Amino acid sequence: MPAARATGRARAAARSLSDPARPGRHHPDDPRSTHHAHERFRSRTDRHEHRVAHRPPDPLGDLRLAATEDALVYCGFQPLAEVRARLARTGLREAGRDGQDGGGARRAVLDEAGAQLDAYLTGRLRSFGLPLDLCLATPFSRETVSSLEAFVPYGSTATYGALARALDRPRAARAVGTALGANPLCVVLPCHRIVGSTGTLTGYAGGVDAKKYLLALEAGDGPGADGR
Structure with a gap:
């Protein structure tokens, strides 16, 4: 290009x-649209809970994911304790730590992120189509x-x-x-x-x-x- x-x-x-x-x-x-790119990014002031997932080791090593009900907020390599601390500093608390978790939407975002990562890492996907939140x-x-x-x-x-x-x-x-x-x-x-x-x-x-x-x-x- x-x-x-x-x-x-x-x-x-x-x-x-x-x-x-x-x-x-x-x-x-x-x-390819810049409008489409903007729509991928969510920023909600009322978000308050997240859920963290630890993917099984893959060719990249240990990859951690975190999502709110609306979007993926983290995909990276930091240890889980550091991920949780980083999320906490934004005011997000981890869903389910109080014994209650009605976060089906959060699980759905994480499941879709995991499926797209699997497709990408096997050469079947070139561009991710996930809702993203850059709150971190x-x-x-x-x-x-x-x-x-x-x-x-x-x-x-x-x-x-x-x-x-x-x-x-x-x-x-x-x-x-x-x-x-x-x-x-x-x-x-x-x-x-x-x-x-x-x-x-x-x-x-x-x-x-x-x-x-x-x-x-x-x-x-x-x-x-x-x-x-």
């Missing part, structure tokens, strides 16, 4: 998230990670510096790296596609081996790339 086009798509995605009234260039039902991200991290799918599509990579320029912050490559390191929705929002200026694989929460695995999968060279 030409750099100018990728940069324009990243800027459009960032603008659509900050201005929900701004229409995308594509039909709202088109998964800072404003700059939210802007950065929400631009990823438009800026660097499946099967491609880009540098931290290129992403910084796409966000109109050409001197913020280091800050972009920090924002990606705090991505609360790893894999789903593909920070693994951002690499060093020389193509080196650095700075991934799941470790270099996990990043290498994901990029090989998307390039068609990984164990699950043939869809089996």
Whole structure:
């Protein structure tokens, strides 16, 4: 993809998230639409409970998920205790810890996230279609990670510096790296596609081996790339 086009798509995605009234260039039902990208992200002030799930070890290692009734809020590699503490700092309490859990909707979000991750890791899915909530991200991290799918599509990579320029912050490559390191929705929002200026694989929460695995999968060279 030409750099100018990728940069324009990243800027459009960032603008659509900050201005929900701004229409995308594509039909709202088109998964490439910036309007569609905005609709994926939920932000509800009345959310108050979450549920955490621990996926069985897969090629990436131990992956933890957390969801509210409305959206996936976490997909990452932190230990469960750290995930729970991170969620608690946002004011979310864990459903079911008081012995009561009517959270069928939360389980449904987690089940769908697990199914889509399985499809992705076996090469049957290239883009996730989950409702997402970036309540765990800072404003700059939210802007950065929400631009990823438009800026660097499946099967491609880009540098931290290129992403910084796409966000109109050409001197913020280091800050972009920090924002990606705090991505609360790893894999789903593909920070693994951002690499060093020389193509080196650095700075991934799941470790270099996990990043290498994901990029090989998307390039068609990984164990699950043939869809089996």
